[in-house]
Amino acid sequence: MEAMTGNKREGLKGFKKRGSAESQFGTALVLIVLIILQTLVLGFDYDSFGHWFSAWTRNWINILRNNAGIGIISLGMTFVIITGGIDLAVGSTLVAVGAVIMTLLDTGPKGILGNLGITGAPAYTLTIILAILLGWLIGTIIGLLITKGRIAPFVATLGAMKILRSVTQHFMQGYNPRVPREFLKISNLQIGNLMFMPIIYWAVLAVILYYISKRTVFGRQVIAVGSNERAAQLSGVNVNRVKTRVYSLMGVLVAIASIIQVSRIGSMDFANAGSGYEMDAIAAAVVGGTSMAGGRGTIVGTVLGMLIIAVMNNLLNLFGVPPFLREAFKGLIVIFAVLFQRKEKA
Amino acid sequence: MVSPQNTPILEMTGITKRFPGVLANDNVNFTLKKGEIHALLGENGAGKSTLMKILYGLYQADSGTIKIDGKLENIREPNDALKLGIGMVHQHFMLIPQFTVVENLVLGSEPKRGGLFMDLNEATKKVLAVSEQYGLAIDPNAKIMNISVGMQQRVEILKALMRGADILVLDEPTAVLTPQEVSELFEVMENLRSLGKSIIFISHKLKEVTAISDMVTVIRRGRTIGSVASSETDVNELARMMVGRDVDLVVQKDPAKPGAEMFKIENLHVPDDRHLPAVSGVSLSVRAGEIVGVAGVDGNGQNELAEAITGMRKATSGKITLNGQDLTNLSSRKVFESKVVHIPADRHRHGLVSDFSVAENVVLRTYYKPPFSEKSVLHWDVIKEEARKLIEEYDVRTPNEDVACSSLSGGNQQKVIIARELSQEPEFIVAAQPTRGLDVGAIEFVHRRLIDARDAGKAVLVFSLELDEILALSDRIAVMYEGEIVGIIDRDEATEEKLGLMMAGVVNHNQKNVAAGGEG
Ligand SMILES: Nc1ncnc2c1ncn2[C@@H]1O[C@H](COP(=O)(O)OP(=O)(O)OP(=O)(O)O)[C@@H](O)[C@H]1O
Ligand SMILES: [Mg+2]
Numbered sequence: 001m002e003a004m005t006g007n008k009r010e011g012l013k014g015f016k017k018r019g020s021a022e023s024q025f026g027t028a029l030v031l032i033v034l035i036i037l038q039t040l041v042l043g044f045d046y047d048s049f050g051h052w053f054s055a056w057t058r059n060w061i062n063i064l065r066n067n068a069g070i071g072i073i074s075l076g077m078t079f080v081i082i083t084g085g086i087d088l089a090v091g092s093t094l095v096a097v098g099a100v101i102m103t104l105l106d107t108g109p110k111g112i113l114g115n116l117g118i119t120g121a122p123a124y125t126l127t128i129i130l131a132i133l134l135g136w137l138i139g140t141i142i143g144l145l146i147t148k149g150r151i152a153p154f155v156a157t158l159g160a161m162k163i164l165r166s167v168t169q170h171f172m173q174g175y176n177p178r179v180p181r182e183f184l185k186i187s188n189l190q191i192g193n194l195m196f197m198p199i200i201y202w203a204v205l206a207v208i209l210y211y212i213s214k215r216t217v218f219g220r221q222v223i224a225v226g227s228n229e230r231a232a233q234l235s236g237v238n239v240n241r242v243k244t245r246v247y248s249l250m251g252v253l254v255a256i257a258s259i260i261q262v263s264r265i266g267s268m269d270f271a272n273a274g275s276g277y278e279m280d281a282i283a284a285a286v287v288g289g290t291s292m293a294g295g296r297g298t299i300v301g302t303v304l305g306m307l308i309i310a311v312m313n314n315l316l317n318l319f320g321v322p323p324f325l326r327e328a329f330k331g332l333i334v335i336f337a338v339l340f341q342r343k344e345k346a
Numbered sequence: 347m348v349s350p351q352n353t354p355i356l357e358m359t360g361i362t363k364r365f366p367g368v369l370a371n372d373n374v375n376f377t378l379k380k381g382e383i384h385a386l387l388g389e390n391g392a393g394k395s396t397l398m399k400i401l402y403g404l405y406q407a408d409s410g411t412i413k414i415d416g417k418l419e420n421i422r423e424p425n426d427a428l429k430l431g432i433g434m435v436h437q438h439f440m441l442i443p444q445f446t447v448v449e450n451l452v453l454g455s456e457p458k459r460g461g462l463f464m465d466l467n468e469a470t471k472k473v474l475a476v477s478e479q480y481g482l483a484i485d486p487n488a489k490i491m492n493i494s495v496g497m498q499q500r501v502e503i504l505k506a507l508m509r510g511a512d513i514l515v516l517d518e519p520t521a522v523l524t525p526q527e528v529s530e531l532f533e534v535m536e537n538l539r540s541l542g543k544s545i546i547f548i549s550h551k552l553k554e555v556t557a558i559s560d561m562v563t564v565i566r567r568g569r570t571i572g573s574v575a576s577s578e579t580d581v582n583e584l585a586r587m588m589v590g591r592d593v594d595l596v597v598q599k600d601p602a603k604p605g606a607e608m609f610k611i612e613n614l615h616v617p618d619d620r621h622l623p624a625v626s627g628v629s630l631s632v633r634a635g636e637i638v639g640v641a642g643v644d645g646n647g648q649n650e651l652a653e654a655i656t657g658m659r660k661a662t663s664g665k666i667t668l669n670g671q672d673l674t675n676l677s678s679r680k681v682f683e684s685k686v687v688h689i690p691a692d693r694h695r696h697g698l699v700s701d702f703s704v705a706e707n708v709v710l711r712t713y714y715k716p717p718f719s720e721k722s723v724l725h726w727d728v729i730k731e732e733a734r735k736l737i738e739e740y741d742v743r744t745p746n747e748d749v750a751c752s753s754l755s756g757g758n759q760q761k762v763i764i765a766r767e768l769s770q771e772p773e774f775i776v777a778a779q780p781t782r783g784l785d786v787g788a789i790e791f792v793h794r795r796l797i798d799a800r801d802a803g804k805a806v807l808v809f810s811l812e813l814d815e816i817l818a819l820s821d822r823i824a825v826m827y828e829g830e831i832v833g834i835i836d837r838d839e840a841t842e843e844k845l846g847l848m849m850a851g852v853v854n855h856n857q858k859n860v861a862a863g864g865e866g
Contacts, residue, residue: 215463215464216462216463217458217462217463217464218462220445220449220453220456220464221453221454223442223444223445224442224445224453227442227443227444227445228440228441228442228443230440231440231441231442232442232453234424234436234440235440235453235454235505236425236428236453236454236455236509237453237454
């Protein structure tokens with residue numbers, strides 16, 4: 001009898017451990033299935049392996065490069081959502097920062113740095129610094145509105161989203177700045193004959209943010225605030241400062257995404273660029289297991305979530321699903337991911 | 347050793363606090379000496395928690411002064427209290443469930459490496475040092491969600507100590523503990539006292555109060571009634587001071603006159619939230635005019651069993667019947683309409699909508715029916731009338747029926763649930779921890795009502811972690827262990843020792859067979 005119950009206990013413990021690892025595992029599994037499907041669709045064939053492999057690689061680099069911007073934003077969104085917040089202003093912040101970058105670098109008569117006589121590498125460095133500072137500033141203001149102003153994150157960032165896009169469009173009306181070709185190297189530098197700079201930025205940032213979330217005091221406090229704000233407050237965590245910093249970080253990441261975006265094609269459609277990014281970033285985080293209620297979420301999960309959405313898009317493309325229908329699949333995958341995770345948690 | 351006498355480490359004088367419609371503290375005086383365990387005693391709603399929240403800076407007193415070590419202090423928020431060496435263990439623990447013990451203990455004051463990174467080694471070292479210093483053993487790397495309630499409480503106490511607490515406030519710490527955990531807590535408290543810490547201890551269990559405390563201060567309806575040394579008083583006198591009249595600590599009752607078998611469970615299997623078996627093959631019956639008590643250490647499937655009976659949780663197999671009618675896996679409204687009422691163990695999750703008013707909570711189960719509503723229109727005058735009637739009958743201490751339940755004291759929230767459920771003229775009552783958090787007067791009242799229901803020929807099933815309560819109420823006692831009923835014995839055969847052994851899983855097979863035979 002004693003021995004039997006002993007075994008039962010052991011069994012319970014084992015189950016719990018597996019259960020917690022499983023949620024990440026499930027996400028990874030879905031991704032692997034999608035990748036296998038994709039591989040098959042690309043016509044995997046032993047006889048012409050070399051040919052197949054180069055097509056496969058090219059396809060992958062395309063996928064990753066196209067999603068690097070949103071991928072980077074979704075990393076920050078994960079932090080925001082873990083604190084129980086949301087940031088709808090990321091797309092508009094992206095165009096606002098983009099507009100400033102282009103105005104600074106414009107090779108035409110109105111270019112700010114050009115008129116100041118700053119060109120070449122110093123100009124690019126300065127632009128990058130200013131862009132990141134601007135992103136940080138926008139994020140910090142949003143954070144302060146939420147914490148000191150006690151405005152709900154949804155409302156504060158909805159307001160910021162409207163203001164930033166409208167102001168940007170107004171000032172950039174009829175103005176077409178031209179970005180120096182050299183600046184485009186930031187995203188288009190070729191290594192071998194492959195262009196994967198944006199992927200490297202995304203990967204590096206993912207690793208950094210992973211370490212921030214796991215190892216730093218800030219990262220731990222982000223989770224504490226999201227899990228039980230009152231408990232964190234009573235423990236002496238400066239809840240407002242943690243929250244504000246999360247939005248500042250979001251702003252910095254958006255600025256980096258904006259630099260990548262501008263340097264990829266050298267232009268930006270201020271009316272449409274970045275619109276819908278907030279939803280895609282949220283979708284990636286949610287598919288990756290981040291809870292909209294806060295307190296739960298991981299960087300690894302979000303990267304996997306982003307990849308799932310990206311690979312699925314690619315598959316739909318390869319299958320020839322009409323573009324208007326593709327968004328529906330994105331919606332489905334988000335809903336299924338949450339249903340699945342709810343079941344697993346229960 | 348520090349001389350414990352004569353040095354008041356804390357003096358609260360003339361504390362008055364008014365909430366809309368209630369004078370929660372009316373000129374309260376409270377003095378705590380260094381190295382003393384001081385119990386705070388009083389009825390539900392007497393103002394104990396309010397006084398402690400004022401001390402901890404969660405509320406501001408309207409008037410009155412607080413002196414720490416003889417110095418006048420102004421405590422505006424918990425951080426001020428922490429700086430003055432006041433720590434509080436909240437009734438609802440303030441821990442982050444997915445963090446480890448260490449991570450919780452250093453949260454907000456984490457040791458850093460390179461100004462940025464959390465130094466987990468240093469943190470663990472610090473935690474272990476403090477845990478050793480105070481003799482509070484913990485597993486530093488266990489996640490909070492995987493440790494017992496007693497352990498979580500220990501972590502809360504350590505947390506206060508690590509922040510330099512000299513005065514510890516424990517608000518009803520034993521309400522959530524098993525008897526074993528209570529005695530461990532008392533050892534910890536005694537150890538802390540010997541190290542010069544001062545402890546304020548709130549409890550409704552008079553035996554505990556006389557066992558552990560040096561001094562007792564009694565508050566009634568917001569006023570200090572007096573302070574006595576524990577050695578110079580007894581349980582009955584304390585009860586009288588609290589309630590203002592003599593209280594029957596064990597309600598008198600006649601032997602049961604059980605009738606036909608009314609409620610029956612056959613071979614029931616119920617999973618828990620993780621889909622693991624929580625109840626494994628339970629069979630049990632309750633006869634009309636009988637109270638059956640279910641005893642057991644917390645977490646042996648009692649909650650799941652109670653929830654399955656009342657339609658809040660699905661059973662995977664087995665059968666539940668009341669008067670021959672099948673109740674298995676019906677919705678909780680259907681079960682309720684079969685005249686089964688339920689006092690749930692977790693009042694915050696299943697019992698009350700805290701943001702609703704007392705009146706709204708009173709009709710939570712019946713609002714959709716006449717006389718409370720007709721054609722989907724609510725009749726507020728009828729609802730409020732009903733609420734006023736129950737407030738009066740069940741002595742719920744509230745300014746009126748319109749205040750939100752969240753502003754009631756813990757015990758009075760429990761009374762609202764009991765009033766709602768018992769006023770439904772049920773055939774079968776399922777009561778889980780019915781008197782958790784209630785004062786002695788209220789316990790007497792609730793026990794009386796359950797026994798009256800029994801004597802009126804109803805069937806009653808009581809789940810309780812308190813052996814005293816099981817022994818006071820039950821006519822038969824079933825003991826649960828690891829999801830099974832390991833024995834059913836008559837009240838006359840039951841002793842604390844015998845039940846204790848059964849609860850620990852040392853099964854009395856004979857007994858089980860006899861019981862099973864009798865059942866089948
Ligand atoms: N935040 C609040 N708003 C309004 N009234 C309140 C609030 N907190 C407490 N009260 C009222 O103050 C009175 C004292 O409540 P308190 O919680 O101090 O009682 P208590 O002695 O701790 O009771 P219990 O033993 O039931 O926990 C009660 O009548 C309660 O309704
Ligand atoms: Mg209280």
